[in-house]
Amino acid sequence: MKKRIISGLLVASMAFALLTGCGNKSEKESTESSGDENTLTVWCWDPAFNINAIQEAEKIYQKDNPEFQLEVVETPWEDLQTKLTTAASSNQIDTLPDIVLMQDDAFQKNVISYSDAFVDLTDTAIDFSQFAEGKVSASIVDGANYGVPFDNGAVIACYREDILEQAGFTTAEFEDITWDQYIQQGKVVLEKTGKPLLSCLAGETDVLAMMLRSAGGGFFDEEGNALIADNEILKEVVETYIELVKSGVLIEVNDWDQYIGSLNNETVAGTINGCWIMASIQTAENQAGKWKITNMPKLDGTSSATNYANQGGSSWAVTKGSKNPELAADFLGSTFGGSVELYDNILSTGAIATYQPAADSEKYAQTNDFFGGEEVYTKIVEYASEVPDTINGVYFYEARDAVGTAITNIIAGADISTELKTAQETVEFNMQ
């Protein structure tokens, strides 16, 4: 009998230990992440790109603050978003690191959904006027700055000079053009070389969003209402896109790997994307010297149309989970918001600054042999400064999916205005 009672007690105590063990664990984690006063934890995702950048920033900051230490945790963006959502919605903000890198497209959504999770950086020493305007606007919520801009998402149009030559063109003839001219010249290229000018993901709206933003448009108006069905710019964008697909100048692929493949395998003669796409293009070493860069085409029928837009890019945010938000803000301000040296050091990885003073650095005047031996960095910084200010909106991902669905249906033969009306209703429904 005694044995039984003892074993019973043992089992019960084990169960108890298990149950309480779970409770303790989260507390332990939260204290771990904050560490001591001079250590900051950072979540970001790309070892060759943004992790490298923040580590370079650490080295620069350590010159003046030898005590300072950074703990970088590699966290893919999808995981970062999931962790952020989980921590913030369960009120466990202290499990978050001091600094997170956030996609610009998701910035508004996260700050507005979890206003208690991020630190307002407006009144810190960071001089936001030194950054490109179109870039900073992504991380401004209700007039307050919540993010320090990191990489540039200025849109570039890349062309295979050698393929264009076969069709009797040069990349220079694609500079400052309209989409009409693009389609006309694209048809010639397709006819003579059999290669489309552009590839993109079916059902994704990246190309559409770039066209929209290049004319200062978006899926939402200034009050944040969905602006899809009665959006004249969007209508022209959709018509242009359909024309691109129908003429064969644009080829749709199903996933990102196929998109990169279409560039590296010479399926297409060019692409249009944020300037971070250069890193992927350069992986095809045998194509060195064959690519050239210029600005993107602009819309014909819209008065606000330009040849410049923003696509992708990310910004650093300081979370309220930080034990030392002043240090985090000072670190970001004196590196990403104040060190030309940092931007010089990370330029080789393709991280092009939105910090204007960095663009005046000698390094940016260097030529790039992969892209036709031209001064591509100066060019991109110039494009970035021309990008019109746009409204991304909190419900950007909802709008993106709804318009993506509309586009797929329109290509399959549905009516443009009915489909855009459905998309408008879908987004409005999501916003309720």
Add this chain to the structure above:
Amino acid sequence: MKRKMSIAKRHNLTGWTFIVPAALLIVAMSFVPMVQAMILSFQSGKGTALSFVGLSNYVRMFKDGVFIQSIKNTFFYLILQVPIMLVTALILASVLNKKDLKFKGFFRTAIFLPCATSLVSYAIIFRSLFAVDGFVNTVLIKLGILNTGYNFLGNPTSAKVIIIIALLWRWTGYNMVFYLSGLQNIEYSVYEAAMIDGATAFQRFWSITIPLLKPMILLTAIMSTNGTLQLFDESMNLTSGGPANATITMSHYIYNVSFKYVPNFGYAAAMSFLILVLVALLALVQMKVGDKRD
């Protein structure tokens, strides 16, 4: 004075001691969150700013075009895929149960193996197989059946069919193993007797195998229904729900509402409860139809 417990009481106490730890864990890990999710499903709002809204989440989902589309898609998979899979598994199991078949072990392993692969990696492999310049198109072009690559995942119907093919490939072997184990329990003498009476192979299958396997068929039917209603990986990784939401499943949409869009966990919890109700209802129907034991 020593108090003596009766034997029955002592047995009961021992039983309870064994059950209580596991029961407590299940309650804490499973039932408490369920109740919390239930409470959550009556709330709505962005992120953490939630307020009670009564049943409006449950009303909302029947006005949500994308969610209704996802229900239709899921039932399309369910109605087509589950019967095809179970019949194929049954046929494979009875073929592989033949006494005189050679390399039985090899065939059984080969057919079972797909369900040991990771959900994500097999979805990605299927995606590249059916790409415009993928393996399937290359073979079809080489054989002269197609002139140019067909965009299997870009067409609503063919994308759905490919998800079904992928599901069949992965799960048929899994269900076959259940049938095989059920078949082991059927006395061979029953078949011998039937053969002596002159029953054909089909008659033996229809009148002996199926009735004796009924509990197993019921189990696999409920499991597959449950699995299909909660389908997520294939929609997420193989087609990303596209083209134009033609392949999105309920779970995938719930994920989008929670993590991709502006998070609305109350609404997501309400939709999850609908899945629970659907699974419970379908299981009930299947048990009523399939189980005639009492």
